Amino acid sequence: MRILLVEDDENLNRILSDQLSTHGFDIDCCYDGEDALYYGEQNIYDIILLDRMLPSMEGTDVLSRLREAGISTPVILITALGTLSDKVLGLNMGADDYLVKPFAFEELLARIYCVTRRSPQLNAGISLTLQDISYDIETCTLTGPSGRCSLSKREGALLETFLRNPDQTLSRSTLLLKVWGPDSDVEDGNLDNYIHFLRRRLSAVGSCVRLTTIRGVGYCLK
Numbered sequence: 191m192r193i194l195l196v197e198d199d200e201n202l203n204r205i206l207s208d209q210l211s212t213h214g215f216d217i218d219c220c221y222d223g224e225d226a227l228y229y230g231e232q233n234i235y236d237i238i239l240l241d242r243m244l245p246s247m248e249g250t251d252v253l254s255r256l257r258e259a260g261i262s263t264p265v266i267l268i269t270a271l272g273t274l275s276d277k278v279l280g281l282n283m284g285a286d287d288y289l290v291k292p293f294a295f296e297e298l299l300a301r302i303y304c305v306t307r308r309s310p311q312l313n314a315g316i317s318l319t320l321q322d323i324s325y326d327i328e329t330c331t332l333t334g335p336s337g338r339c340s341l342s343k344r345e346g347a348l349l350e351t352f353l354r355n356p357d358q359t360l361s362r363s364t365l366l367l368k369v370w371g372p373d374s375d376v377e378d379g380n381l382d383n384y385i386h387f388l389r390r391r392l393s394a395v396g397s398c399v400r401l402t403t404i405r406g407v408g409y410c411l412k
Contacts (some may be wrong), residue, residue, distance in 0.1 A: 223247025225402040242269035334395025352411035
């Protein structure tokens, strides 16, 4: 699961990023509203953690602009502004939850899981299934008719993206952004290599599921 963390306090940003990473999340960080809007508009995140008081553009303005652009990514507003009117404003502008600073990391984690359970694309939990395969996100284990095998973190992130979007053609640019992130300088050929790796994994567990190439567009898991 890829998370966009928007927090202008560099120390808190680093601490939260490290804690979330240890729980298996892929984290992209930014520190001001303009960057938050740019990253959010890429529509590659499973959830956005958004501070309200940010340089260049307030968090509620970022949220409003994202919703106006049709971005439905779940958003948790994280802020020191904790009055009832602040919370109502944030929720009415399209936030999915509102967390007041200071908070315990365990509460943030619980709210992330709660919000993602409500999301149609994310409520499958830690085990994803399609036809004759299942993938355990927590252990990076793929299971099929002929057995099971372990996947690398990158292989797992790529497979998870396909499993959350079955029978949908995903463009190369979408896959590169979703799996490697917007700041990565990964080369196009790396995606082809990992597609090859995944096809071998699917074959190794005896699956009938196929990762097909849609020429000139991208790939589809069928």
